[in-house]
Amino acid sequence: MVSLFIAGTDTDVGKTVVTALLTAYFHKKGEKVIPYKPVQSGALEVEGKLVAPDIQIYKQALPELNEKAINTYLLKKASSPHLAAREENIHIYPSVIIEHIKLLEKEHDIVLVEGAGGLIVPLSDDGYSIIHLIKDANIPVLLVARAGLGTINHTILSVMAMREAGIKVAGIIMNRVTKGDQLIEQDNRKMIEKITNIPVFGVVPYIENVEKLFQDDDLLNEILSSLQLKEIRI
Numbered sequence: 001m002v003s004l005f006i007a008g009t010d011t012d013v014g015k016t017v018v019t020a021l022l023t024a025y026f027h028k029k030g031e032k033v034i035p036y037k038p039v040q041s042g043a044l045e046v047e048g049k050l051v052a053p054d055i056q057i058y059k060q061a062l063p064e065l066n067e068k069a070i071n072t073y074l075l076k077k078a079s080s081p082h083l084a085a086r087e088e089n090i091h092i093y094p095s096v097i098i099e100h101i102k103l104l105e106k107e108h109d110i111v112l113v114e115g116a117g118g119l120i121v122p123l124s125d126d127g128y129s130i131i132h133l134i135k136d137a138n139i140p141v142l143l144v145a146r147a148g149l150g151t152i153n154h155t156i157l158s159v160m161a162m163r164e165a166g167i168k169v170a171g172i173i174m175n176r177v178t179k180g181d182q183l184i185e186q187d188n189r190k191m192i193e194k195i196t197n198i199p200v201f202g203v204v205p206y207i208e209n210v211e212k213l214f215q216d217d218d219l220l221n222e223i224l225s226s227l228q229l230k231e232i233r234i
């Protein structure tokens with residue numbers, strides 16, 4: 001039915017953790033939700049097989065996920081997808097990804113599409129990037145941003161780029177990937193909301209052991225209830 005693109009201000013900001021949290025949230029609400037990682041670079045080798053690291057986290061939130069249905073391009077090099085694809089003589093076709101999103105939309109209430117890195121991350125040598133894919137797929141964005149020092153610039157630049165591209169930004173979720181100065185983090189949230197006029201739905205706390213998060217229902221429910229996810233309008 002509907003899709004939400006989980007974009008980030010950078011790589012390693014927590015798009016996967018937020019996608020998995022949203023998967024758990026919508027599943028608990030009884031929605032038929034599916035996360036989709038169209039392009040995964042930095043594939044992991046597990047028992048001689050290449051697997052997508054992000055999907056391993058999704059499966060902690062929703063164990064019954066079929067990996068083949070939620071990843072289209074699986075690339076070895078832990079780099080920008082355009083380089084990883086070039087290294088393997090693979091071409092990433094946006095049309096293939098968009099078609100797959102439409103197929104998933106037919107079978108689910110909500111599709112959560114995770115990007116790769118930040119917004120201006122090329123998928124091919126011609127510079128076609130994640131932001132172009134979002135525009136062509138015509139999907140609203142939930143932007144994931146670090147909570148700490150440096151995020152004001154990254155987040156507002158990302159919002160400016162999406163606005164210039166005519167992309168709808170549904171909201172922002174900030175993420176404590178590190179334990180930083182709380183005064184800075186609280187002020188970051190206020191300044192970002194004030195300057196962008198986009199709601200920050202909440203701040204994901206620093207999680208001591210992400211691997212165990214989805215087995216700890218109390219912690220999971222505590223984090224989910226601390227985020228104003230009911231405010232997300234798709």
Ligand SMILES: Nc1ncnc2c1ncn2[C@@H]1O[C@H](COP(=O)(O)OP(=O)(O)OP(=O)(O)O)[C@@H](O)[C@H]1O
Pocket residue numbers: 008010011012013014015016017018054115116117118175176177178204205206207208210
């Ligand atoms: N709130 C948090 N507390 C502690 N660690 C976190 C938190 N959020 C993310 N991490 C850790 O930070 C790293 C990067 O997170 P994640 O993989 O979600 O980033 P990403 O934006 O999806 O990266 P990519 O661009 O590779 O997809 C991971 O090791 C993850 O476990």
Ligand SMILES: C[C@H](N)[C@H](N)CCCCCC(=O)O
Pocket residue numbers: 011012040041042077078079080081116117118120121
């Ligand atoms: C390998 C990494 N974990 C991501 N999958 C891809 C990040 C691409 C970042 C490109 C860039 O901004 O320089």
Ligand SMILES: [Mg+2]
Pocket residue numbers: 015016017054114
């Ligand atoms: Mg990720």
